Amino acid sequence: MKREFREGESMSTGIIDVRDWQVTVDFQTGNKIELENELTGMVREIIRNNRYPGDMDLRSIDWVTDMGLRLADKYNPDFMFLSYAQPYFFSAYGQGTPGEWESVMKRIFDNVEKFLAGTDFWPVVVGLGRMTDLLGKIDLSILDCLAIATNWSLQYAGLFNPTAEDVEKVMAMPKLEKVISKEDFVKEYGGSESFIKRFPDYLLTAEEGYTFKGFESTSRKIKKIPAKNIEIPIYTTLGEVNSLIDIRGLIDSVLPEKKVALIVIEAIGAGDFEYEYKLCSNKLNSYIYEHIESQYLAMTTGKHFQYHPFPPVFKFFEEDNENKSYPFSGSHYTLPQDTIGRRKDIKSGAVGTRGMVTHVASGADICIECYARQLSNMGTLAVINDTKNE
């Protein structure tokens, strides 16, 4: 079942399926490779026979479950990570009628039940926080400096090399909750060297219901954005969780004696959560997590956002060049090695409709995720990580 590596190749393999056509790549370089073994054959077969329906298609909820069941059956992992992102897409970009939302919720929890009934995992189910109506945008394009506001982080924006006048203008902007300088942030939060190096000169936080527009924004209409979810609902019978970073420790404490499935559902708060939940903290000081990579990584590594390499806003375009490795992994130059899925004593699998984040945050031996960009359905990506078994 193991891949044989040639000199210069990474220990991760990507298999891309774009309907009736597949290609295998070295995941570090992105270059095509020829590789056939039992494991790649198994993964190819799974993704070939279950096409991703698309971000705005309700059947994509079933897709996660079906893929998860197939992977659990064929690979028999000790740890499974499932990410249901569809509620986010429906909430942010859909029609948003109450009837539509109810059917999304029903389908989600029916699917979670189906997965759990078809496997023997102990569940840890987390709702990543409710959405709220978009009330308005704070326009940063009036500033002289580079003011970055991206769809990756809707509640936060960053200023780079602002003038004194820029800072003055920002301070007077309505609906702005907080402005924190890099210096003050580092004093309060600390953080990894790579995180601090990339951190903007000023980090801006919008009030609930507001987002930013500026350099890097798009005009795609968005109806709802993540609310200020200070706490998020969690269901598990495995033990107590006070903060989202405790999830890692809880799962670590029972693996490998118990098989565990960490199931995350985006855009769901306590009000929509169907299981008997407890609330856990979704923040650190004044920083509140959104449905982005930092929230996923906090759960799967047990470390808060400032100990990961990338702040909520940074100049990704400066690094997105031919020297960047792992081209299918967004901003990452290496795949994080401190995630649950990288534990050396377990087998792990992951399926998700939050592309890129699923394989980055789970670190699972086998990850299957949709390959969609800006709601365009490009197909499916599977990642096979072999390093920990070497």
Added chain:
Amino acid sequence: MYAVVDGEIRERFPNTWSTYHATHIEQIPFFHAYPGSRSLLVGTAGCNFSCSYCMNAYVAKEKPENLDLFELTPEKLVKTAKLSGCHNIVFGVNEVTVSLPSAINLAKEAKLHNLPMGCLSNGYMTEEAAGLLADHMSFLNISLKSLSPEFYQKYAGVTDIKPVLRNIEKFAVKNHLEITTPIVQSVNDHEIEEIAKYIRDIDPNIPWHVFRLLPEYKMKDYAYPDIEKISEALQKAGEILPYIYFSNFVGSPWVSTNCPECGKTVINRISLGTCGAKLLNNLLLENRCPGCGEKIAVLEDYEKGIPGR
């Protein structure tokens, strides 16, 4: 978007933009202009076509007054390009001719700061408009959707193909030109050889981007293009035209540039999906193949004019 005011044609939403962000030029896509450079990609809203398969309908088919747009002067955009380390500016996202005065003013300002400007266009415009673009844009990528007037009538909502062909031929003489053709399965895939011949007859050095069109917008129920079949057709067309690319699917093996003389890969790229690609490495030595010395038609700063023509 224009209105007649006091007997004059005026732009309705001057200097009003839907986006401004940095990307690499291969993503837009331009494969033979300034490889590996960073571009400030800008766009407005609206289009003069009504393509049934539009990928950017959220901005191209939406009325500008319904969108949350930016009011940005040419000076502000050029300053942003410089602050973000961009080598050039490209008008993309939607059709440039709906905002021609704004685009031209931006190009003029960019020129003052030695930033080349390019654009994407469907090529459907008057000779006068084409003349303005030819005068102010350093590089263009024109979408040639078909050679059939019926295709343009049925899928793009315009009556005639002639202006597009006329303008392509004009740009090819004066500007760095690349051409893109979206392939709709069973609708225009049979035209591959014919289009390759058409481009070759204008200039065999024109790069041709064949675009795997995902069934979207009003064509959601259409089939996904068959990659194997189209690849076979492109393989044959490669004997007609040396620089053919096939993209909009992740992992496409058709996004690198090979030397037409010795076959060596001289610019290596990777497809991450979407319309373009990403540079992995550029082996050209002053636009020449490092293997055999053949000149490759690539627009670069150290070349004045258009190399290889």
